[in-house]
Amino acid sequence: MHGSDLILVTGATGFFGGNLARRLAESGARVRVLTRGGRRPVALDGLSCEIVEGDVRDEGALARAVRGCRQVYHAAAALTFWCRDRAAFDEIREVNVGGTRRLLRAAADAGVERVVHVSTVDAIGLAPPGQVADESTDWPPGRLNTPYAITKREAERVALSADVPTVVVNPCFMIGPFDPKPSSGRLLLPLTRGPVVVCPRRGGNNFIDVRDAVAGTVTAMEVGRPGERYILGHANMTYRELFARALRVLGRRPVWLPLPAACLVAAGYGMEAAGRLTGIEPPLTLELARLASAEHYYDASRAVRDLGLPQTPIEIALADAFTWYRTARCW
Numbered sequence: 001m002h003g004s005d006l007i008l009v010t011g012a013t014g015f016f017g018g019n020l021a022r023r024l025a026e027s028g029a030r031v032r033v034l035t036r037g038g039r040r041p042v043a044l045d046g047l048s049c050e051i052v053e054g055d056v057r058d059e060g061a062l063a064r065a066v067r068g069c070r071q072v073y074h075a076a077a078a079l080t081f082w083c084r085d086r087a088a089f090d091e092i093r094e095v096n097v098g099g100t101r102r103l104l105r106a107a108a109d110a111g112v113e114r115v116v117h118v119s120t121v122d123a124i125g126l127a128p129p130g131q132v133a134d135e136s137t138d139w140p141p142g143r144l145n146t147p148y149a150i151t152k153r154e155a156e157r158v159a160l161s162a163d164v165p166t167v168v169v170n171p172c173f174m175i176g177p178f179d180p181k182p183s184s185g186r187l188l189l190p191l192t193r194g195p196v197v198v199c200p201r202r203g204g205n206n207f208i209d210v211r212d213a214v215a216g217t218v219t220a221m222e223v224g225r226p227g228e229r230y231i232l233g234h235a236n237m238t239y240r241e242l243f244a245r246a247l248r249v250l251g252r253r254p255v256w257l258p259l260p261a262a263c264l265v266a267a268g269y270g271m272e273a274a275g276r277l278t279g280i281e282p283p284l285t286l287e288l289a290r291l292a293s294a295e296h297y298y299d300a301s302r303a304v305r306d307l308g309l310p311q312t313p314i315e316i317a318l319a320d321a322f323t324w325y326r327t328a329r330c331w
Contacts, residue, residue: 011075018043056099
């Protein structure tokens with residue numbers, strides 16, 4: 001235990017981590033961020049923060065980053081859904097699993113009081129068709145085989161057995177501003193252009209305002225139970241329903257082109273084959289094409305009850321996301 005009120009955030013150059021660091025800084029907290037190359041997160045422009053250069057594969061950088069911190073939010077991860085070969089997969093595992101293990105060890109050694117590990121609902125998996133997953137859902141073998149899901153599942157196991165008190169949060173599909181990669185923008189930005197909107201005929205997800213997910217994460221730091229996980233979600237809806245709401249926000253009325261699962265799988269197969277030739281991650285892989293027609297539906301009632309997770313209408317998140325994309329010249 002120590003008297004410092006310093007808070008470390010990893011992954012602050014990303015979508016969720018950036019919004020999290022921004023909320024903490026705006027609340028007056030002393031925020032330190034760990035970034036590769038010492039980059040300043042876009043979401044923290046104009047706000048005070050301390051920057052430590054390094055990444056989660058560097059034990060020395062992690063030791064410097066956690067020194068003097070009372071709390072740590074671990075949001076850093078390699079977000080990729082495709083690897084060209086085994087070496088690429090091992091690199092993702094080194095970041096997501098090895099990085100989590102090294103950070104938690106450094107936090108324990110430094111006397112950090114509490115950690116929140118930012119996982120994903122992909123680490124929980126999918127419920128059987130027609131059902132909704134919750135925190136007790138078992139990993140369904142063969143239903144989520146992306147490098148991201150596999151390694152985040154392994155990282156979550158590391159977090160749940162850490163030597164420092166650690167709470168796990170599992171955000172659903174987040175939407176909102178300060179999405180620099182972009183992340184959710186990969187799904188939303190195509191809606192801003194072209195006369196035709198392509199969508200899966202079946203399939204959907206649970207969508208939440210990224211700022212609500214951040215609010216739940218901050219509360220999890222204060223009152224969440226170590227060794228437990230909390231799903232941070234809001235609305236289960238089909239992709240077509242989400243797209244319809246987004247298009248109303250944009251004021252657009254394009255032609256719909258719903259694609260059956262077979263067409264999506266064929267497209268994913270072709271794009272993945274091209275990716276293996278070029279080494280460039282394709283926009284649609286065979287696994288993502290298959291999952292596009294699945295129901296990624298989750299029950300966030302535990303976080304609503306125990307963490308007071310806000311449930312902002314998704315139209316607000318969509319409107320603010322599109323405003324930010326326009327300001328950032330993403331479209």
